[in-house]
Amino acid sequence: MIELEGLTKRYGEKTAVDHLTFSVRPGVVTGFLGPNGAGKSTTMRLMLGLDSPTSGDVRIDGKHYDQLQEPLNYIGALLEAKSVHGGRTAYNHLLCLAQSNGIPDRRVSEVLDMVGLSAVAKKRPKGFSLGMGQRLGIAAALLGDPKILMFDEPVNGLDPEGIHWVRNLMQQLAAEGRTVFVSSHLMSEMSVTAEHLVVIGQGKLMADTSMADFIAENSRTYVRVRTPEPERFRDALGTEGINAAPTSDGSLEVDGQPAARVGELAAHHRIVLHELSPQKASLEEAFMRLTAESVEYHAHTQAQTQAQGPGGMPGAPPIAPQGAPPPGAPPQAPPPPDGGGQPPQWGAGWKEGR
Numbered sequence: 001m002i003e004l005e006g007l008t009k010r011y012g013e014k015t016a017v018d019h020l021t022f023s024v025r026p027g028v029v030t031g032f033l034g035p036n037g038a039g040k041s042t043t044m045r046l047m048l049g050l051d052s053p054t055s056g057d058v059r060i061d062g063k064h065y066d067q068l069q070e071p072l073n074y075i076g077a078l079l080e081a082k083s084v085h086g087g088r089t090a091y092n093h094l095l096c097l098a099q100s101n102g103i104p105d106r107r108v109s110e111v112l113d114m115v116g117l118s119a120v121a122k123k124r125p126k127g128f129s130l131g132m133g134q135r136l137g138i139a140a141a142l143l144g145d146p147k148i149l150m151f152d153e154p155v156n157g158l159d160p161e162g163i164h165w166v167r168n169l170m171q172q173l174a175a176e177g178r179t180v181f182v183s184s185h186l187m188s189e190m191s192v193t194a195e196h197l198v199v200i201g202q203g204k205l206m207a208d209t210s211m212a213d214f215i216a217e218n219s220r221t222y223v224r225v226r227t228p229e230p231e232r233f234r235d236a237l238g239t240e241g242i243n244a245a246p247t248s249d250g251s252l253e254v255d256g257q258p259a260a261r262v263g264e265l266a267a268h269h270r271i272v273l274h275e276l277s278p279q280k281a282s283l284e285e286a287f288m289r290l291t292a293e294s295v296e297y298h299a300h301t302q303a304q305t306q307a308q309g310p311g312g313m314p315g316a317p318p319i320a321p322q323g324a325p326p327p328g329a330p331p332q333a334p335p336p337p338d339g340g341g342q343p344p345q346w347g348a349g350w351k352e353g354r
């Protein structure tokens with residue numbers, strides 16, 4: 001269990017993490033979402049004791065990270081793609097990590113096998129693809145067989161087989177009773193991997209709820225209807241006080257009614273239906289709806305600019321907040337944090353024979 005209490009991190013004028021209070025429970029995969037610059041990586045670094053909070057607290061099984069007697073038994077993490085010692089093979093890279101943390105050598109071969117890198121164990125990671133580098137980072141996170149795992153964008157650079165493998169690995173680790181906290185921008189993947197969601201925007205907590213509730217609460221559900229008599233059906237629904245909105249493709253969108261009721265009304269009025277399908281929003285739609293106001297960096301097309309004028313999207317926050325890059329430019333890379341990008345330094349507490 002990871003518990004955050006009023007966690008806050010300021011870099012000068014910038015509040016990267018703003019009074020975050022939530023818990024990450026064992027036994028389920030918890031997804032961590034937020035637009036670019038929302039503060040996800042900063043939060044993860046604070047959780048791992050790689051950066052210190054301005055105020056507030058993070059506890060891991062009730063203790064601060066630096067109070068953990070055997071941190072390797074508690075937390076393994078994959079943060080941003082790490083630079084690996086160029087001269088060492090993948091095996092030796094993990095062996096160094098293992099030996100400096102009291103982990104038995106045999107564990108290196110085990111984790112290389114788990115992540116599918118055994119065949120390239122004697123190769124140098126500098127020639128690895130992005131996906132292979134991710135697998136090596138995941139191997140390092142698993143090395144200490146920790147109870148808590150934290151992954152920042154673990155599927156970055158992985159091919160479909162790799163993405164599928166990461167999904168199964170996360171779910172298996174959670175099913176073993178571990179705490180699994182994972183960030184990703186791939187919404188479709190997150191929607192089938194995580195059971196619980198924590199969403200932040202501009203450093204603030206926006207949602208801490210189950211995946212199902214998040215989608216239900218932040219999206220519109222409706223029934224799509226196709227009929228050769230759309231006008232007559234609209235009128236028939238209207239007499240029942242039901243709104244049906246026509247769409248450009250000729251279908252009707254009926255709000256607030258179960259599909260069964262819409263079908264029964266069509267039958268009652270002897271109206272032929274060619275389609276009757278309940279529409280549920282995706283995680284991506286729900287996420288965009290919730291976070292629209294907190295997106296810091298908006299790209300926008302020339303057509304949008306011309307249509308909307310210099311004010312940008314109606315109802316949207318200013319496109320270029322103070323100190324931000326110009327619209328459409330990628331966010332600037334933040335300066336490296338204290339010890340940022342380095343794996344957590346595990347103690348020498350490996351228990352033989354676990």
Ligand SMILES: Nc1ncnc2c1ncn2[C@@H]1O[C@H](COP(=O)(O)OP(=O)(O)OP(=O)(O)O)[C@@H](O)[C@H]1O
Pocket residue numbers: 011014015016034035036037038039040041042043331333334335336337338
């Ligand atoms: N060391 C730092 N010094 C100054 N500002 C920083 C530092 N680290 C992060 N920030 C700023 O804090 C904010 C949150 O950054 P963070 O990297 O945590 O966001 P994120 O949600 O992980 O973003 P992304 O999804 O783009 O990776 C950003 O505005 C970032 O520029």
